[in-house]
Amino acid sequence: MSETLREMCKTLRLAYVADIYETVDYDTPAQFLEAVFAEEFRKREAAKVQRLIKKAxxxxxxxxxxxxxxxxxxxxxxxxxxxxxxxxxxxxxxxxxxxxxxxxxxxxxxxxxxxxxxxxxxxxxxxxxxxxxxxxxxxxxxxxxxxxxxxxxxxxxxxxxxxxxxxxxxxxxxxxxxxxxxxxxxxxxxxxxxxxxxxxxxxxxxxxxxxxxxxxxxxxxxxxxxxxxxxxxxxxxxxxx
The missing domain is CATH 3.40.50.300 (P-loop containing nucleotide triphosphate hydrolases)
Structure with missing residues (x-):
């Protein structure tokens, strides 16, 4: 991923897209976006759980x-x-x-x-x-x-x-x-x-x-x-x- 795209992800607060976009299988652009965003949400939730466990x-x-x-x-x-x-x-x-x-x-x-x-x-x-x-x-x-x-x-x-x-x-x-x-x-x-x-x-x-x-x-x-x-x-x- 180029530095420009990486900075865009950072600005948009997409913390995981830069690490996962190359691993996503897809047939259409829409499928690609859906899969990437779904994984972004999944990883965010997993990170949130770990933060809550640590705080507990x-x-x-x-x-x-x-x-x-x-x-x-x-x-x-x-x-x-x-x-x-x-x-x-x-x-x-x-x-x-x-x-x-x-x-x-x-x-x-x-x-x-x-x-x-x-x-x-x-x-x-x-x-x-x-x-x-x-x-x-x-x-x-x-x-x-x-x-x-x-x-x-x-x-x-x-x-x-x-x-x-x-x-x-x-x-x-x-x-x-x-x-x-x-x-x-x-x-x-x-x-x-x-x-x-x-x-x-x-x-x-x-x-x-x-x-x-x-x-x-x-x-x-x-x-x-x-x-x-x-x-x-x-x-x-x-x-x-």
Missing amino acids: KFLDSKSLASYEWHDQIRFPAHIDQTGLSSLSFLEHRENIVLIGSPGTGKTHLATALGRKACEQGYDVRFFRVAHLVEQLETALKQDKLTAFRKRFEKVELIVLDEMGYLPFSKAGSELLFQLISEWYEQKSLIITSNLEFSQWNRIFIDSRLTAALVDRLIHHAHILSFTGESYRLANALSKSL
């Missing part, structure tokens, strides 16, 4: 394709595996809460659902809850809390992993409560926890704050219970035999 900051690349569904996941009456995988809860800004013992597949499923949401064009963020609280407390100390909260204005799904592994300070609990309250009925959340709701006082200290938070989370939520032994532990034990 998942800790690994777990997907639904690699997830091992098992009979020790108890679904509520109003959603099943197919409904969950379809991400229909995002359309209604509903929440998903995954509760159960460590190592039973909660984080894998939460990550996989978040990744699929990125693939469908949703803006997603993934946090270990303890790290999010640390960031909130730091933002408060640096007088940057408003700017930090604004980062979520266009985010549509937030994954909060490991709610309950570490207790929070009173200030941290209140900051997290305020943030989740802002997201209430505006965004969808996926939360994983090893604690039943009745045990969340261990995390948030203030029983009234805990009750108010749980009320917001479960109002529009699908709650899945994970039972059974840890996959990680079972895998480690099998390798030691």
